[in-house]
Amino acid sequence: MKSTKKPTQRLHVDWTRCDGRGLCVELLPDVLRRDPWGYPLARDGSREPAVPVQALRNARAAVGRCPRLALSLLATTPETRGRHSAP
Amino acid sequence: MTTNHVAPPHMPRLLAAQGPALAAHRLRFGDCPKVNAPELISLLDAAGLSGRGGAGFPTGRKIAAVSGRDPVVVGNGAEGEPLSRKDAVLLTTAPHLVLDGLELAAGAVDADKVYLYVPTHLVPDVTRALDERRASGLDRFKVTVVEAPNTFVAGEESALIRRIEGGPALPRDRTVVTAISGVRGRPTLVNNVETLAHIALIARFGPHWFRSVGGGNNPGSMLVTLSDATAKQNVVEVPAGTPVADLIPRPEVVRAALLGGYHGTWVRASALDGTGVSGVGIVHTLRIDECGLARTAEIADYLAAQSARQCGPCTTGLPRLAELLGKLAYERAQNTDVREIRRLVGLVEGRGACRHPDGTARMIRSALETFSADIERHRHRSCEAAEVSAV
């Protein structure tokens, strides 16, 4: 039986909207913590932290509850995200 | 590809232009050949041309990545970096090379709209060049000139897109690459004007000619802006990968150089022999009687003020960084201050809609390393620069 590799869900923060209200950090304590100014900080140090499967439900709750609509979940495989470092 | 009857220039190349007029351009470089998309991409791949705007992405691949309906092509001449003047020089002395490249790129992606994004003071020069082309029937595409404001982030890709759409020249959050969704959601190709000029020459003289100067994985020529503490800035064209030390007129009076502009890296004079100029061609030298920490604090102040102030970590972190660097340079800093600077640098990196905080962090980290001995001196109320009598 072929196992289909599901793309990882990553949490994307629109920094132009984020006001560091902290709801997401409460709902995803294993993925995020807060910086000294209240903004969410990815525990794995990446720009878009991967959300483990067991935290997906909470991640969707965080996306829906963020008062600034700053969060989104993006499904990515290493191939689909052609991110080049822009100046 | 039509062969030109004009001899390919050896060095200089972009700066071999005899003047901005169309007639002078045609005399020196010949007519722009017609190259179709697959041909152009294979020429650029063979040449190994990479972007001259800072990111250094392979140009052939970038053009090939544009896919979808009604693509948009933009030539980026905004040059918000105060230490860089090469795009301005190019647009005033060889605008037709840039416009040839823009046309070739537009043709390769079958562009629906073409824009040239330049600061206000260069609008007359590019408009004149565009008028000349229109009068000679050389314009295949209508090029719309869009004014870029005189800010540091105006040339950032998402800020450029926003400005072209009619909004402010401020970065925007992105979840999809520009090649797929850019100006008004259309596939968009953004190239620095110097890159476009190189495309124009590669189309004429071929990849072997392009690679006849420069290094193996950094071929061709590049424009470099040389500056120091005075207001004077000099733009030269050199083979890519040239040791930075070769570009400095009096290396014995140089303490360090900032390579790559305000988002670049401080490198000690002793290391400049082994550092080849690449990436963004900007070399800013610090004399031995000038204080590196003071210069860094000055730059950090500027970068903090130039933040778009849209994202929390950047808005909060950069001014605090500037404050602490000022303390490092002009007062007695504590160990805790240096530690806080390192923490701040880690906190602002990667946490914004654009790379302004990342570039600032890079520059500051390199300053902490390059001027580490001076940090100690300053804490004991002395300074490396003050210990040297002016030459």
Added chain:
Amino acid sequence: MTDEALWAVGRGTGITALAFLTISVALGIATRSGRPLQALPRFAVADVHRFAALAATLLVALHITLLFLDPYAQLRLVDFVVPFLGAYRPLWQGLGTLAVDLLVVIIISSLLRQRLGLRAFRVVHWLTYALWPVALAHALGNGTDAYRGWFLAFAGCCALTVAAALVWRLRPNFAEYADARLSGRA
């Protein structure tokens, strides 16, 4: 007897709706601070804020339905949409209609905020600062119990709650991280 019951429950749902609206406004302000409230973590503050608003909406729907069915109130369908056309106390009842209009717009825009986008959602949501006083004025002016002691005490509590929340809102240390962001210390 049924008429009196209708009238009583009709008024009762209105009064309870006002209570939930008051809670929603206060918690909406609390959400803006980014602070948790006693036992309520931040995401729960947002949740209860939403719940109270939806409860208020349901109660308002009951309120106007029951009053529509009550012959004493003399309400026509148009009175639920266009204010100030009513036969009974047109001004105060009109405020009620206005409140319903505002509530509908606010609730729909809130439920669809992901699709509306942040800017449009925020602009409409500011109308809550108009909705609450209009609802209170309607209750005081239109309500048959307006002169009863218990009702005045209740209205007073609502007013005090919102006033306290507003005073809190205007304080410099209202937002949890206001000071931290000012200094930028890390």
